[in-house]
Structure formats: structure tokens, C-alpha cells
Amino acid sequence: MEQNMNEQKLIQNVIEQIKEAQLKLGAEKEVIRLYFPMASMNAILGTNYTDEQKMLAALRTNTVFDTTVLGRLKFFIHEGRFEVRVPAEGAEYVAGEIPDPPFLKAIVELFAHHHSLTIEEICACFAQFDKTYHCEKMTPGxxxxxAVYFDDAEYDAYYYCVKMEMGHTIYHRFTKEDYQMLID
Known part of the structure; x- marks a missing residue:
């Protein structure tokens, strides 16, 4: 059974992930590979596939992915996750055409320059953009x-999950749907 897909949401997610990587590592004209668990792919696309091969076939035969702003997206299954392969022209497009989101740039720079951040320092970065951000202590395990996030997606729609361990502070960005799966 064919399912309707929110192709544009996947394309936007891919653009946002590439932009984050470029802010962290610099921009190169290179093939980009991004990996998604099936549950994440279903959440992004608004689908409910339970069979990897059926989802893969649907992605590969969806002509929307042949002519995106990133070029032709290719799909594979790699170690139980979906690989979205973006051509080098897609990385170049993101670097040249997609402006750096101000909050994302600020949080990446904060983590790049300070390896053992406190939660107060991280929250101060959020507060520079919107005083009504949320900072929640996560359940052990x-x-x-x-988890730190904004109500207003205008600043940033992701949930930033923070880990402090052995003198280092790291974050991982999750979509709202992936964050919900993480805590459930």
C-alpha cells in the first residue's frame, strides 16, 4: 500500500543537518551521508512503514527526490538505518544558499570554544534568543x-539534549518526535 509522504519535511531536515555539520566542521563540496532509524524516518515523512524494504522502495521510486534543491537524493539501508545520500552539489548548495541560523551558529560556537560548559552557560545562550526557553532535567537512564529547547520554532525547532561527563559537555539535537521517542 502506497503511503503519502511529507517529502519537503525530509528535505528540510537534511538541509538543517548539513548546515549544522558545516558550522561545526566547515563546508566542503563532498557527498554527504545521513543516517536515520526507521522510526525517525517515519516521523519525518508522516508515514507508518513497518517493513524496511517497502519504505526503501517507496523512497527510491518517489520522483520528488530526483530533483530537489540538493540534487538527486539516493536511499540505502545501512546497518539497520536508512542512509540518505546527498550529492556534492547539495553540500555546495547548503553552504552557498542557506544562511547560518543565528541560534544554531551561537550554540555551535559556544560548544566549539568551551569543552566543559555548565548548564547555566548553555541556558544563557538560549536566553539570548528567547527568555521563555525550557531547560528540563532528564530522567536517569x-x-x-x-533537555533544552524553545517553544517558538522561529529560533530553533530542535531539542538539545546535553550530557556532562568527565569534564566534557556535549549536545545532541533531536526533532520533537525523536525526543518524544527518546523519553518514552
Whole structure:
């Protein structure tokens, strides 16, 4: 059974992930490979596939992915996850055409220059953009100490899960749907 897909949401997610990587590592004209668990892919696409091969076939035969702003997206299954392969022209497009989101740039720079941040320093970065951000202590066993996010997606729609361990502070960005799966 064919399912309707929110192709544009996947394309936007891929653009946002490439932009984050470029802010962290610099921009190169190179093939980009991004990996998604099936549950994440279903959440992004608004589908409910349970069979990897059926989802893969649907992605590969969807002509929307042949002519995106990133070029032709290719799909594979790699070690139980979906690989989205973006051509080098897609990385070049993101670097040249997609402006750096101000909050994302600020948080990446904060983590790049300070390896053992406190939660107060991280929250101060959020507060520079919107005083009504949320900072929640996470339940033990979730692999993270805090979740920090905005109500207003205008600043940033992701949930930043923070881990403080052995003198280092790291974050991982999750979509709202992936964050919900993480805590459930």
C-alpha cells in the first residue's frame, strides 16, 4: 500500500543537518551521508512503514527526490538505518544558499570554544534568543542530563539534549518526535 509522504519535511531536515555539520566542521563540496532509524524516518515523512524494504522502495521510486534543491537524493539501508545520500552539489548548495541560523551558529560556537560548559552557560545562550526557553532535567537512564529547547520554532525547532561527563559537555539535537521517542 502506497503511503503519502511529507517529502519537503525530509528535505528540510537534511538541509538543517548539513548546515549544522558545516558550522561545526566547515563546508566542503563532498557527498554527504545521513543516517536515520526507521522510526525517525517515519516521523519525518508522516508515514507508518513497518517493513524496511517497502519504505526503501517507496523512497527510491518517489520522483520528488530526483530533483530537489540538493540534487538527486539516493536511499540505502545501512546497518539497520536508512542512509540518505546527498550529492556534492547539495553540500555546495547548503553552504552557498542557506544562511547560518543565528541560534544554531551561537550554540555551535559556544560548544566549539568551551569543552566543559555548565548548564547555566548553555541556558544563557538560549536566553539570548528567547527568555521563555525550557531547560528540563532528564530522567536517569536516558543518556543525557538535560533537555533544552524553545517553544517558538522561529529560533530553533530542535531539542538539545546535553550530557556532562568527565569534564566534557556535549549536545545532541533531536526533532520533537525523536525526543518524544527518546523519553518514552
Amino acid at each position: 536516558t543518556d543525557f542530563d538535560y
